[in-house]
Amino acid sequence: MANACAIIGIGQTAYKTKRLDVSMAGLLREAARRALDDAGLTWKDIDAVVVGKAPDLFEGVMMPEPYLADAIGATGKPLMRVHTAGSVGGSTAIVAASLIQGGVHERVLTIAWEKQSESNATWALTVNSPFTTSLVVGAGGYFAPHIRAYMRRSGAPDHIGALVAVKDRENALKNPYAHLKIPGISREMVEMTPMLWEPIRYLETCPSSDGACAMVLASEDAAKKAPNRPAWVHGTAMRSEPMMFAGRDTVSPQGGKDCAADVYRQAGITDPRRELDCAEVYVPFSWYEPMWLENLGFCGEGEGWKLTESGATALDGDIPWNASGGVLSSNPIGASGMIRFAEAALQVRGQAGEHQVDGARRALGHAYGGGAQFFSMWIVGSEKP
Amino acid sequence: MPSEPNHILEFPGGYTRSVGPVIGRFFSDLRDGRLTGVRTAAGKVLVPPAEYDPETSEDTTGEYVEVGPAGTVTTWSWVPRPLKEHPLDRPFAWALIRPDGADTALLHALDVGVFEEGAKPPKFLKTGMRVRPKWRDERTGGIGDIECFLPEVTMINAPTRLEYRMKGGRTLQRFLEGVSEGRILGDRCPVCEQVIVPMKGICPRDGVPTTEEVELPHTGTVTTFAVNNIPDPRAPEVPFVSAYVLLDGAGLTMLTLVAGIPADQVRMGMRVKAAWRPREEWGRTMNNIKWFEPLDEPDLPFEAIKDYT
Numbered sequence: 227m228a229n230a231c232a233i234i235g236i237g238q239t240a241y242k243t244k245r246l247d248v249s250m251a252g253l254l255r256e257a258a259r260r261a262l263d264d265a266g267l268t269w270k271d272i273d274a275v276v277v278g279k280a281p282d283l284f285e286g287v288m289m290p291e292p293y294l295a296d297a298i299g300a301t302g303k304p305l306m307r308v309h310t311a312g313s314v315g316g317s318t319a320i321v322a323a324s325l326i327q328g329g330v331h332e333r334v335l336t337i338a339w340e341k342q343s344e345s346n347a348t349w350a351l352t353v354n355s356p357f358t359t360s361l362v363v364g365a366g367g368y369f370a371p372h373i374r375a376y377m378r379r380s381g382a383p384d385h386i387g388a389l390v391a392v393k394d395r396e397n398a399l400k401n402p403y404a405h406l407k408i409p410g411i412s413r414e415m416v417e418m419t420p421m422l423w424e425p426i427r428y429l430e431t432c433p434s435s436d437g438a439c440a441m442v443l444a445s446e447d448a449a450k451k452a453p454n455r456p457a458w459v460h461g462t463a464m465r466s467e468p469m470m471f472a473g474r475d476t477v478s479p480q481g482g483k484d485c486a487a488d489v490y491r492q493a494g495i496t497d498p499r500r501e502l503d504c505a506e507v508y509v510p511f512s513w514y515e516p517m518w519l520e521n522l523g524f525c526g527e528g529e530g531w532k533l534t535e536s537g538a539t540a541l542d543g544d545i546p547w548n549a550s551g552g553v554l555s556s557n558p559i560g561a562s563g564m565i566r567f568a569e570a571a572l573q574v575r576g577q578a579g580e581h582q583v584d585g586a587r588r589a590l591g592h593a594y595g596g597g598a599q600f601f602s603m604w605i606v607g608s609e610k611p
Numbered sequence: 612m613p614s615e616p617n618h619i620l621e622f623p624g625g626y627t628r629s630v631g632p633v634i635g636r637f638f639s640d641l642r643d644g645r646l647t648g649v650r651t652a653a654g655k656v657l658v659p660p661a662e663y664d665p666e667t668s669e670d671t672t673g674e675y676v677e678v679g680p681a682g683t684v685t686t687w688s689w690v691p692r693p694l695k696e697h698p699l700d701r702p703f704a705w706a707l708i709r710p711d712g713a714d715t716a717l718l719h720a721l722d723v724g725v726f727e728e729g730a731k732p733p734k735f736l737k738t739g740m741r742v743r744p745k746w747r748d749e750r751t752g753g754i755g756d757i758e759c760f761l762p763e764v765t766m767i768n769a770p771t772r773l774e775y776r777m778k779g780g781r782t783l784q785r786f787l788e789g790v791s792e793g794r795i796l797g798d799r800c801p802v803c804e805q806v807i808v809p810m811k812g813i814c815p816r817d818g819v820p821t822t823e824e825v826e827l828p829h830t831g832t833v834t835t836f837a838v839n840n841i842p843d844p845r846a847p848e849v850p851f852v853s854a855y856v857l858l859d860g861a862g863l864t865m866l867t868l869v870a871g872i873p874a875d876q877v878r879m880g881m882r883v884k885a886a887w888r889p890r891e892e893w894g895r896t897m898n899n900i901k902w903f904e905p906l907d908e909p910d911l912p913f914e915a916i917k918d919y920t
């Protein structure tokens with residue numbers, strides 16, 4: 227049986243198109259220092275540091291973690307870097323949690339970031355070898371066919387994507403860190419924006435952001451000394467699968483289903499819609515909300531869009547999804563998964579401010595990456611498991 | 612344009628001016644590469660220094676204060692077409708610059724980079740901008756010892772280039788050999804018995820080596836697709852359709868370009884065939900296939916392709 231792991235500190239930077247006011251190191255330090263302040267700790271109290279980010283080509287710094295080691299307080303301490311594509315923010319937190327759960331360390335600082343403005347993610351995601359032909363499509367081009375397949379399979383009406391795009395941006399207006407703030411966002415506004423990769427419209431996609439997110443994870447003993455109420459880890463899981471293989475379900479990947487089943491089992495959850503109070507789920511394209519509702523077992527196959535349409539996932543619904551505004555409102559890619567995990571923890575700590583879900587006691591944090599092939603999830607609760 | 616003069620009045624050798632102790636101190640320090648101000652009785656620091664406080668007319672205190680050299684632009688005026696008397700021969704700004712530690716601003720030229728004559732001011736030129744003096748190598752003790760001010764460094768450029776010697780590997784070479792002969796090769800997994808195309812040498816699902824090479828027909832079915840509207844110099848002209856095509860007999864789809872039909876008429880279930888370039892243009896590359904284009908056959912029902920989406 228693993229030791230208990232608490233989240234005692236959370237720090238986020240403002241998410242913006244370009245954080246030209248800080249260096250890469252400064253960006254990480256901004257998030258890390260806020261997490262340390264929340265935990266009532268200083269750099270020297272930390273036993274180990276676990277960092278994560280998406281591909282190095284995003285900023286063009288090869289293995290940035292050695293260069294950042296002293297900037298993030300890892301001098302003379304264990305430092306580890308995690309990389310699992312877009313799901314990395316989640317996996318990084320899980321690796322950090324495992325160092326507490328395994329009894330190796332008392333206090334671990336974990337940070338994930340991206341400074342997308344230093345380069346061009348679409349370029350970085352479309353690096354071809356001389357042996358393959360190029361169809362420069364970026365992430366949107368990759369996911370659009372799978373969204374089309376979902377719409378066809380489920381018979382979902384066309385407007386569901388716009389509903390999610392509106393809901394998450396309305397939530398973002400309540401989150402001081404969110405990147406996209408679109409007062410008066412409406413379905414008409416979303417539907418008027420151009421199709422970038424049909425069936426995905428401009429306002430149905432995530433922005434590209436600079437930003438970092440950090441957490442201090444702690445053992446039960448260390449959590450007792452923390453000044454603020456902790457959140458507790460009730461379960462963690464990761465899964466991966468190849469991008470292409472015969473019989474792969476690309477719309478609802480088996481890896482996602484298996485990952486969810488694993489994390490629910492650890493947390494003793496059999497009916498996620500009823501037993502969880504809210505969820506922060508990686509939705510970079512609005513249609514992924516109904517798709518992941520099904521993949522994560524919040525409803526039956528083909529029913530996800532009905533849940534979205536009913537308003538169940540809105541801030542005042544019975545199972546709010548992405549009260550923070552989600553990836554659709556802020557997307558520093560490598561950090562986006564950790565933001566989901568951190569926002570889930572904020573909710574059960576009762577510290578989510580204006581976007582707090584009343585009485586949230588258990589929440590899911592979720593991230594996915596690559597060709598919807600890497601998954602990381604955790605469930606956090608207000609009570610020690 | 613100013614007209615050419617027809618008469619010039621110039622005092623031979625230039626006037627001589629005694630600068631007094633205060634301005635003299637300022638110029639001497641400029642020659643040493645320093646910016647100096649003077650404190651008033653009220654505690655303010657004047658730059659350039661003066662012998663008197665302009666607000667009260669009282670003498671300044673004689674306490675000199677080193678300021679800057681960095682400072683903040685308090686306001687500016689853009690000069691899109693510099694005259695020959697101007698300090699710079701390309702568009703620049705006259706700026707009031709308050710050196711750090713000073714309470715007043717001094718006027719100087721601000722060089723914000725290379726612009727064509729007549730250019731509009733760049734967006735990054737703003738009140739509040741941080742700047743520093745560019746000192747001349749040979750200084751004589753005058754305001755011209757500062758050639759101009761320059762923006763502080765906020766970004767550097769980091770060119771990055773990696774060079775590789777890549778080998779495709781045995782399986783890929785075999786596949787490209789096939790393509791160079793106008794053949795599409797896959798391989799069959801001994802466990803799931805599915806045909807994987809392009810051939811990989813292993814089954815990604817079962818993790819075992821494939822055992823049987825299979826030549827596939829050049830016809831297939833569009834399972835799903837995207838209409839791409841974002842132009843990119845490396846991509847086809849927009850709108851273009853990137854589609855997953857299930858070759859007849861294959862166990863999985865291939866991502867390809869679908870053309871030869873308006874983008875808005877591409878359908879799930881549409882039957883397509885490979886459109887090869889002229890034989891003389893073939894090489895060991897998938898570029899031999901230009902794209903997939905419609906076949907004159909009825910669409911497959913979604914049920915028949917659902918499991919491949």
Ligand SMILES: [Zn+2]
Pocket residue numbers: 800801802803804805814815816817818
């Ligand atoms: Zn197989």
